[in-house]
Amino acid sequence: MASCIQIRSLQQAYLDDELSSGEKLQFEEHLRECPACTREMENARFLTVRLFEVFGRDRLQDDLTSSIMAHLPEMDTPHFSGVRRVKGFQPKSVSRLSRVASLIPVFVPVLLVILAALLWAAWPTSFMKEAKAVGVITLSRGEVQSGHTTGHAFQETKTKDILAKDVLVKTGENGLLLFGLLGPTQATLYGNSLLQVVNERELLLEQGRIFLDVHGEPRAFRVGTPHGDIRVMGTSFQVDTGPQGTSVTVVRGQVLVENDKSFALLTGGSQGVFQKGGVPEVYQNVPAKRCLEEARSVLPDPGAERYFRSQYAAAPILPATVQKQIFMVETRRRPVSAVKLNWLPDPYAEGHAGYQVYVSDSALNPLFKAYIAPDVFKDKSRDSLLVAVPENLQGEAVSMLHITLMPDYKSGQVETSFTEVSAIGIRQ
Template structure:
């Protein structure tokens, strides 16, 4: 080690150790001095025998003429003389190279890994109860894999139970969906579901946005409520436990109250509610119990991290002095909002009699509400029937598929036929 010290080959840590030892060891100090004198004497003795600087050229001048290449071997000589120094340098470079490789691999993985920053890939729900084996079909895929407790739900995902399985999915916004045996659904987003077959119970979170349930027989428009839907190849049945449910089929629509049901089948011309034993109808849901751990995971990762859209929800106008006359058209006025004109929501318009009988429905296009030059519009009634009522009720439901900004309506008036 003393000779390595004289040659400058010690590492910094070795040098510190040697200096500490030399300061307390007179014998090693004397030995170091002898080594130093020996090195000087050796250098002075061999100095006259040093090779001349032009040795290379002198040798080449006496060789036959041929092509040759001069190699710079100075670096090799240094590494041969001081191997420890170069090992230390390489040991410092290895972690840097490894870190660079990890960064490169992380970049490649990030390009192929699904990103939840993409709205289409952001989780909108979680499986919170499982009885038996349930098939899970990821959006845009056909492979069927077993659903798992606490499994995340993305837009477009589908679930299918068999003859011996049930499940519950909890969605953002506080909505919960229970699937009975032999049922299949597709989840478009946290406020729009399609039932393809079977029986499904909905407990919709108290959100001002409408909740849409699509079935082969018609669409169901829902606010905060709970209800049961049973879909077969021939028909669809809806039963309401609490809240407000509206069924839409082409030009037909009907509002259903708690304790009522409605049956929809192809070719139907009238939607007629009937009384239903809702407790008996939904007794199958009693065997589905949410897992406590899954519920906690849902509340921390899905429900609490999803901000509900702050909206006014549906609004309505009471039209008086109808007196059994036909409503020819409705006239609306609203306050303009130029700054947000391009992001307007459209509106579903439903007109009911005072007895909750449907009169007609229409739609206010978002493009008209976005036109800064318009503040009024007229909706015609394309039906020819008069109503047996003294007054009517107009319900406006925002449709956020076209935009997120609601319109503040200031007036709704009915233009009536002659008495």
């Protein structure tokens, strides 16, 4: 039985009718047994039909065979080496025009390549921008500028502008920006802020303040800051970052904040404050609704909002493969020196996802975190790994460990199936 990853790689070939009979039978059998791949196949078929309709007006309708054949030069009469020459016969001199005509078949392909390059350089960039588009500016007020991460040229950002991947946005003291992303996600970026839009599910806030309303879906939404990362599935929250640290205020849902050393899970009405390398401080019962009221006090442009909802908010989102795995490990209040992870080796040689390991006590209070590099899963001779417990926590007497394994897709999309997690005690 083929895996879901293998089936996804064959989707386009199936739509183009390029699969062999055996592959086609295996593909259709998998779809009958896997609802997730069936939904993804329906989305792929829908996108293919939409693309066929959108580019229908640009499709060539006429047959150019006759016009091309009419303008091709006639072929010279072939000279056979077996024909006996007549004594005293001298071949006629070839004119320059005939020589030029004989070289036309050689220069025509070169000329076509040059013309194609010129057309590509002069072609409008709107199609390329649309292909990389991830959202729309629904309101731009005050001093707001944007530019690509590869360059240093910033230009004024206007309402209804398209947001593409890898775009930097900065606001002045009186600047305010509202935008929507595929998902959908709606955001309010306040003054004196610098934000990079990596893609529709990842933002980097270098400085300033942003309020986000993220629609729930299987893919995680990430906000990076200089002091750590923020990961959510679907929630409303505000991020405020500056030289002194980063604060995250949650209106509803759950938000995971983490840095190199520790992490914390925030819920509605709580706030987390953290710096790089420090343990996040969590405050409960904060006035989080004020953040929501401030963000909702500014309304988007009606025309831009309608365009966003018709083109981006309603766009089909392919199901993602984000699958966190949770294990509860009993310790019987014995000191623990390490946590052992067991998994089932897969047949893939590369493309593995790494894994973040979050360890909490039975009350979900964070204890420590670790990271499993993707190269670990390439070695098919091993099926387990020991994650050491920090020395300052080995004496903690907890009755149960709550362990969450979250895939990190920066290195690849191949997930690992963990079968067992156990605690290794300290020998007395």
